[in-house]
Amino acid sequence: MRLILLGFGVVGQSFVKLLLSHSTDLYNDYGIKPKVVACADNGGIITCDQGLDLDRLLNVKKKKKSIIHYGVKGNRSEILDVIENIDAEVVIELTPTNIVDGEPGKNHIISAMKSGKNVITVNKGPLALEFPSLMELAEYNRIAFKFSGTVGGGTPILEFAKRCLKGDRIISFEGILNGTTNYILSKMYEGLNFSEALQDASEKGYAEKDPTLDIDGYDAVAKLVIASNFVMNMKSTMKDVRREGIRDVKPSQVLNERKKGNAIKLIASCDGKNLVVEPKPASMKDPICVDGILNAITFTCQHSGQQTIIGKGAGGMETASAILRDLIDIRSTIRS
Numbered sequence: 001m002r003l004i005l006l007g008f009g010v011v012g013q014s015f016v017k018l019l020l021s022h023s024t025d026l027y028n029d030y031g032i033k034p035k036v037v038a039c040a041d042n043g044g045i046i047t048c049d050q051g052l053d054l055d056r057l058l059n060v061k062k063k064k065k066s067i068i069h070y071g072v073k074g075n076r077s078e079i080l081d082v083i084e085n086i087d088a089e090v091v092i093e094l095t096p097t098n099i100v101d102g103e104p105g106k107n108h109i110i111s112a113m114k115s116g117k118n119v120i121t122v123n124k125g126p127l128a129l130e131f132p133s134l135m136e137l138a139e140y141n142r143i144a145f146k147f148s149g150t151v152g153g154g155t156p157i158l159e160f161a162k163r164c165l166k167g168d169r170i171i172s173f174e175g176i177l178n179g180t181t182n183y184i185l186s187k188m189y190e191g192l193n194f195s196e197a198l199q200d201a202s203e204k205g206y207a208e209k210d211p212t213l214d215i216d217g218y219d220a221v222a223k224l225v226i227a228s229n230f231v232m233n234m235k236s237t238m239k240d241v242r243r244e245g246i247r248d249v250k251p252s253q254v255l256n257e258r259k260k261g262n263a264i265k266l267i268a269s270c271d272g273k274n275l276v277v278e279p280k281p282a283s284m285k286d287p288i289c290v291d292g293i294l295n296a297i298t299f300t301c302q303h304s305g306q307q308t309i310i311g312k313g314a315g316g317m318e319t320a321s322a323i324l325r326d327l328i329d330i331r332s333t334i335r336s
């Protein structure tokens, strides 16, 4: 399978390491022999029709910061031009999430779809802003569009709902979809105030330099939009979500709830009509009341009742494993 990798940061490099370490299994179990024929980072895009040497790609990135120093000819072409014109089956979009206009990911995805290439992404921006139109475009161009890692990182939240709960009707779902805020709230439960908990999260590498996307709830909103569209067939975008972050959660509130056997959690919920992200009390006995950086989501179904899935919601390798899952799915589709 000929792949184009757009973005070669934490997730992109983890994915390439997975390809290297799983090459035998991928071929024996699924008949997949991946060739990365193009790769882009912020420095530009490089291409190689025979497939880039992945060990060398990782080395160049580590030592010289940009893959552009890999040393193949014609390597400064425009990314969109490469997406459209190079022979490849799958475009894997891994550039940073931008929830203002979805770029550069949105344009990458649209170009790939229009040129008939299957798309895998873990970039939440384009989907959170334009889920319905991107799904339509994928359908119109008859390509597979996979985004398992956008919600839950490596934890297969979307597949769990779509495949494992097949045949049942999901009435609603609610859960913790952001590990950073859950870590902060877990630390507040232990007695830290908001600033101390945020500082602790930054020191441990769980919070970004600018943590706005997480603590003001935007990241959870983006994931809620993707899940509500995919699982409940809603036609929602980010503006349809009522959002409140965790900045104003007070230690006294946390303590009061703790005395009642509850913890305050940033809960994302969907009842088929209303989409909400807000901090609210959850019983410590509720399975979604997970600690630290974990994510958890409970689906309430018409026949099978409540089903909860729990796991790490982020991480390079974890998220790369979701991309590999998607790739295997695409391979099966192409085969059949």
Ligand SMILES: NC(=O)c1ccc[n+]([C@@H]2O[C@H](COP(=O)([O-])OP(=O)(O)OC[C@H]3O[C@@H](n4cnc5c(N)ncnc54)[C@H](OP(=O)(O)O)[C@@H]3O)[C@@H](O)[C@H]2O)c1
Pocket (backbone or CB within 6 Å): 006, 007, 008, 009, 010, 011, 012, 040, 041, 042, 043, 065, 066, 079, 094, 095, 096, 097, 104, 122, 123, 124, 149, 150, 153, 313, 314, 315, 316, 319
């Ligand atoms: N990390 C996680 O645990 C995780 C989990 C789930 C989803 N995600 C999503 O996965 C995506 C990638 O995450 P990450 O952690 O790998 O981010 P990252 O480490 O910041 O990597 C982003 C990559 O995109 C490249 N890039 C930036 N602008 C570009 C442009 N205009 N054209 C081409 N490449 C460009 C960067 O280039 P340089 O290397 O040159 O800067 C970098 O290689 C994000 O959308 C993120 O939200 C991440």
